[in-house]
Amino acid sequence: MTTLFEAQSQEVDQKKRQHMVWEIDRQLQEDIARPIVSNQIAAGCWHPYVKSYTIQTNSIYNGWRFEDFWLDR
Known part of the structure; x- marks a missing residue:
């Protein structure tokens, strides 16, 4: 697959x-592959x-406080 991608x-x-x-x-x-496509240097996924996890709107690097989110399992 990598060879085809580089060739195209x-x-x-x-x-x-x-x-x-x-x-x-x-x-x-x-x-049934699900490649990750992202134009940013870093990507966030969950x-x-x-539940209740909020990504900061101005940066993905300055909102790493986890006191409000929880797991619903």
């Missing part, structure tokens, strides 16, 4: 690149059973 990023022909990306997408869907 180097392809200059738009039509060929589009078909390569479709092939990558098809393989990911067949494998499980649905984590």
Whole structure:
């Protein structure tokens, strides 16, 4: 998969690149893969059973106080 991803990023022909990306997408869907896509340096994620967790709006680095959240298991 990594080889295909690197190859499509180097392809200059738009039509060929589009078909390569479709092939990558098809393989990911067949494998039921869930790739993490993020444009930031860091990403935050949590499980649905984590309740009352609030991410800061101006930064993900300055709101790490956990006195209000709880686990609903």
